Amino acid sequence: MFIYRAVPFLLGIFLCSIHPSQSKDLQVNKKPNVIIIYTDDQGTLDLNIYGAKDLYTPNMDNLAKKGVRFTQFYTAAPVCSPSRASLLSGRYPQRAGLVTNASSDNGGKSEMSGSQITIAETFQSAGYKTGHIGKWHVGYNPSSMPNQQGFDYSYGHMGGCIDNYSHYFYWHGPNRHDLWRNGEEVWEDGSYFPDRMVEEIEGFLESxxxxxxxxxxxxxxxxxxxxxxEKWRNYYNDLPSPRKEYAALISTMDEKIGLVMEKLVELGLEENTIIVFQSDHGHSEEERTFFxxxxxxxxxxxxxxxxxxxIRIPAIISWPGKIPQNEVREQLSVNVDWFPTLLELCNIPKGDHKIDGKSMVEIIRSPTAPSPHDTFFWQCLGGNDPQWAVREGDWKLIHNPVGNHLSESEKTPDKLYLYNISTDPGESENKVKQYPDLVQNLQNQYKVWIDEVTMN
Known part of the structure; x- marks a missing residue:
């Protein structure tokens, strides 16, 4: 009995004898923490550090200054749900089983199946505590909601978007409240959702x-x-509409990100936490955002x-002291790559199931390392004539691009458009007629790819 009781006493003496610097070393030797910050409808260059000089975004800019910023980073889909499915699964949306937006109806059937192996499940299996805060939008059934997809804790909305004060679904109504904690509906009438996300994250970090x-x-x-x-609406009051409304929300978001970063510092977690930041796709031109x-x-x-x-989006990774700081990477990379990259950085096996992402660790470490992708593919369903694209090296072939982004004089009968992204990043000079063999080769590759991902 004496020996058993003495162990805690002796352990206490040992811990008290540790120098503060040694204690810090013990903290750093823990497995690294990971936070993925996934923004919604943020434009390609909508941070000050990316070139939007009319925006005040010091906290997002600071992430870039403390880490690596990508200039040719892509999402695997230009719309919310497939982008999120590809992030969570490390797979093309077709292989993840969600090629269009998931249902925003409670019980709706469009979803990413619970049989998919998510990055959260992989971290959970490695002993990590896992949390989801904010938007979900990859399934609104018990089998496809966050707690069934590898998250120990979840707080947020399951559909595509909510009013930030009433927490009702924004597109249709009335009477479609959408706010959940661990699968149970919660009511927080009048509370500003971005503030609530910060409070939930602070609680998760403390716990x-x-x-x-x-x-x-x-x-x-x-x-x-x-x-x-209001403070940000006033700050941008002299900008024209709709830029001023959008900018006010960007800086609101930046402020909330800053509060979470402060909490990491307060808890002594900053140096052992990997931060990933990216937008889900480009900015919206929908009526609800004033076009x-x-x-x-x-x-x-x-x-x-x-x-x-x-599809080209702002993306950053920060890990103080472990990866380069204030550096830029120009290699082509995609959101599916975070899955294997984060597992490698955290020394977690990725398992033997098929993923399409490839580790970016080498390009994070070196600006001269080659892109992990020789070729990448996209497809967005659009009836019998879907929009699709292939990127190989500097060349990009697009079929049937949607939206009002082509003039009548640019449109072609075959709906094919070939651009050299290196010399023509604005995709203004269609090279289809000059390079017919290349066009045919990229078309053939697309056909092989779409058959493969549809079958698997």
């Missing part, structure tokens, strides 16, 4: 600060409704489009 954690923060902004906070507001610079297109403005 799990002694354990490795994986947190998926799927922000519902700057997606409409454009309900930026614009986002900024893509030279890049043509927006949300729903496979032109660069729809």
């Amino acid at each position: 799990n600060q002694s354990d490795p954690f994986f947190l998926y923060w799927a922000l519902n902004i700057p997606h409409y409704p454009l309900q930026g906070q 614009g507001g986002g900024y893509a610079g030279v890049y043509r297109g927006a949300k729903f489009s496979l032109f660069e403005g729809g």
